Amino acid sequence: MPSDTASSGLDGVAQAAKAAGDGAGGGKGLPPVHLWNPPHCGDIDIRIARDGVWFHEGTPIGREALVRLFSTILRRDPDGFHLVTPVEKMRITVEDAPFIAVRVDRDGEALRFLTNVGDEVVAGPDHAIRVEEDPTSGEPRPYLHVRRGLEALIARPVFYELVEMAAERDTPEGPRFGVASNGAWFAVGPVASDRA
Structure with a gap:
């Protein structure tokens, strides 16, 4: 059963990512995703292709600022790549390097x-x-x-x-x-x- 956040789609993830970044002090620093240990909330249909293009539900994510935002909350765990905030963790697909x-x-x-x-x-x-x-x-x-x-x-x-x-x-x-x-x-x- 998908979580409310996972079902809220790309905008929900973007809001959570922005809140996580703001909580890290805004500025230029990266959010401390390595310190966060939220529960796994399922998979989200985001794929990073071999050529570095980010897709959501099969469509390229055209907003560069959104891709950059997501890249700041990306983490690699033993079971794969995840977008991580203080309250959720969602697995994505990475074809080669992110x-x-x-x-x-x-x-x-x-x-x-x-x-x-x-x-x-x-x-x-x-x-x-x-x-x-x-x-x-x-x-x-x-x-x-x-x-x-x-x-x-x-x-x-x-x-x-x-x-x-x-x-x-x-x-x-x-x-x-x-x-x-x-x-x-x-x-x-x-x-x-x-x-x-």
Whole structure:
């Protein structure tokens, strides 16, 4: 049986998210969703597609401000992704990573990323870059840790910029190309070898 909040739809969730943000001091800080332990209220038909587009009941959520608001109350728990307020927790579907890293800038010794929902993240020990490879195609799938287990898929053009910045380094896995940021080094790909 759905809760009153879940049945109230997108506007109800938006009001709860706004109230949660206001309760966190309004401003620029994120609500402390990691400290909230509300009861699970069911699932809500919100899906974040692989390309970072948020959908509600199959329709893209066109209001950028609403998507940004929801992104501030998103949390990853062992049983999946949830929108969380102090009084409710509703599971949503995330096809890959919940965010997309759409820009990178070199800022001195740091790499500063911008996500599609407005997060600014400096890669480093607490914000690692990792690259997975598709087992079939070998195509890289690069990710950046944004906050508390939430990652951003690094958009292809941004990843190409990282590859352009990369330098070779010897690693236990052999020579790798990688980038340094904020005192940490991250492998972004193998060094191409001559194959017979």
